Amino acid sequence: MARSLDGLVLSPVADQAPGQVGTRTRFTYHEEDGRIWAEYAGGDVVRGHLVGTREGDRIDFRYVQLKTDRTTSSGHCVSLVVDLPDGRVRLDETWEWESQDGSGTSVVEELPVP
Known part of the structure; x- marks a missing residue:
């Protein structure tokens, strides 16, 4: 199992829509x-x-967000936790909106410690 995510800061490696x-x-x-x-x-x-659960290297969670245009949206995501060769963590995500149309995949990675 990959290491704990507790206290880690991650960011997407690419912009979505x-x-x-x-x-x-x-x-x-x-x-x-x-x-x-x-x-x-x-x-x-x-x-x-x-908020969600983790079993081994699989995370299953729901998300909700407030955007700058003052709208809200929510969805579901399943992520696979991967240990990178440099010691950081990556999440390979498969997500879908529940409050609107759309689904996809994304990658978020632990930010390097300065």
């Missing part, structure tokens, strides 16, 4: 006894939260 998370979005993760949660913000997202 306008109004979604992007390279300026920062996710601060927490993990305790198989429970996962995070706060995120940046770019078009004013505030977002995710």
